[in-house]
Amino acid sequence: MTFGIDVLDAALPRGVPRNSFIILCGDGGTGKSVFLVNIAYTFLKRGEQVIYVALDDGPHSIAALFKTFRIDIDKYISERLFGIIDAFSFRLGPLKKPHPSVIREVNPKNLDQLVHTINDVIDEWKLVNKGLLIIDSLNEIFFQTEMASAFEFVKTIRAIAAKARNILTISSLHTPTQTYQEIAKTLEYMVDGFIELRYEPRLMEIGIPLKQYIIRKMRGVPHHASWVPYVIAEDGIKMADIKKVKELMESKVESEKSK
Ligand SMILES: Nc1ncnc2c1ncn2[C@@H]1O[C@H](COP(=O)(O)OP(=O)(O)OP(=O)(O)O)[C@@H](O)[C@H]1O
Ligand SMILES: [Mg+2]
Numbered sequence: 001m002t003f004g005i006d007v008l009d010a011a012l013p014r015g016v017p018r019n020s021f022i023i024l025c026g027d028g029g030t031g032k033s034v035f036l037v038n039i040a041y042t043f044l045k046r047g048e049q050v051i052y053v054a055l056d057d058g059p060h061s062i063a064a065l066f067k068t069f070r071i072d073i074d075k076y077i078s079e080r081l082f083g084i085i086d087a088f089s090f091r092l093g094p095l096k097k098p099h100p101s102v103i104r105e106v107n108p109k110n111l112d113q114l115v116h117t118i119n120d121v122i123d124e125w126k127l128v129n130k131g132l133l134i135i136d137s138l139n140e141i142f143f144q145t146e147m148a149s150a151f152e153f154v155k156t157i158r159a160i161a162a163k164a165r166n167i168l169t170i171s172s173l174h175t176p177t178q179t180y181q182e183i184a185k186t187l188e189y190m191v192d193g194f195i196e197l198r199y200e201p202r203l204m205e206i207g208i209p210l211k212q213y214i215i216r217k218m219r220g221v222p223h224h225a226s227w228v229p230y231v232i233a234e235d236g237i238k239m240a241d242i243k244k245v246k247e248l249m250e251s252k253v254e255s256e257k258s259k
Contacts, residue, residue, distance in 0.1 A: 001015045001017065002042075003039050004039070004042030006239065007230045008039075010224070011215050011224040012218060012222075014221045016218055016221055017219070017220045018162075018168050019162050019167075019168075020162055021154070021158035021162040021169045021170075022168070022170045022192060022194070023172070023188070023193070023195070024197065025184045025196050026196055026197030026198050026213075027175065027198055030199065031211060031232050032136070032172035033065060033172065034065070036172060037062075037069065038069065038236055038237055040052065040132060040134060041066070043132045044071075048081070048132065049080075049127060050076075050083075051085060051122070051131070051132070051134070052085070052101075053118060053135045054085065055088060055108055055136060055138075055141070056172075057088055058086065058088045059088075059089070059101050063101060070235070077100050077101045080125075083102070083121070083125070084101040084102050085106060085117055086099075086104070086105045087105075087107070089102075104117050104120075104121060111150075114153070115156055115157065115160075118157065122165060128166060129167075130166075131167050131168075133167050135170070138150070138154065138173045138187075139173060139174055141154075151190070154187060154190060154191070155190060157169060157171075158191065193215070193219065195214070197211065198213075199212075203248055210229055211230055211231065212229045212230065213227070214226065214228070229245050
């Protein structure tokens with residue numbers, strides 16, 4: 001099962017097993033949601049359903065993100081291939097605007113209810129041995145509830161979606177603080193796949209935000225374990241120009257030597 005994104009597939013020549021729970025982890029703005037949206041598109045194009053548990057943003061913003069990549073998400077919504085479990089809009093009260101993608105609304109403070117909702121929607125949509133479940137992001141879960149319950153949530157979703165029903169499940173996690181970096185370390189052991197996104201630290205020092213990812217772990221398949229630079233363009237996520245990256249790195253090394 002490949003992701004259909006060249007820059008990611010290059011490091012995973014055989015793709016990933018469907019029964020995987022994968023975490024996309026990293027700094028804010030590195031493109032976790034962009035990766036999720038583009039992976040979702042691969043599934044939608046193949047005619048597979050995608051359920052998006054939206055915790056960080058409302059359905060309007062998520063649909064807009066698809067549209068910035070010229071993905072006709074409205075078509076997939078009307079075909080019932082794409083749906084959102086809206087765990088964001090409870091905050092909006094009377095400001096909430098309906099969106100056709102929303103299958104259910106939940107308040108993530110009640111984790112049991114969130115788990116039941118995900119389980120019910122998976123059943124209603126008859127997702128077994130196919131489809132994609134996205135959770136964007138786990139931060140809200142860790143923020144809203146006790147640490148132990150949040151880890152339990154991850155274990156439960158992995159068990160009921162990835163393992164029991166063979167549904168590829170991908171969650172994002174941003175790591176702004178030491179606490180979240182520690183959470184990420186613990187999660188790395190619990191899940192099947194772990195992909196880290198970051199800005200190359202040495203280039204960042206000179207103000208160049210080069211994005212790169214590394215596959216830390218992917219159970220059951222071979223993977224390359226080195227940092228891969230990428231750029232987010234209007235038509236998706238692309239491999240960064242390696243020659244340019246090398247030149248930038250060399251100029252950084254030169255400037256360090258001359259100090
Ligand atoms: N269509 C597009 N073309 C080019 N760049 C884009 C496009 N859409 C988004 N981006 C860029 O992608 C970057 C990453 O956005 P994204 O929302 O995926 O980050 P994130 O890792 O999910 O962040 P957060 O942790 O805050 O949720 C943004 O800085 C944005 O400028
Ligand atoms: Mg995001």
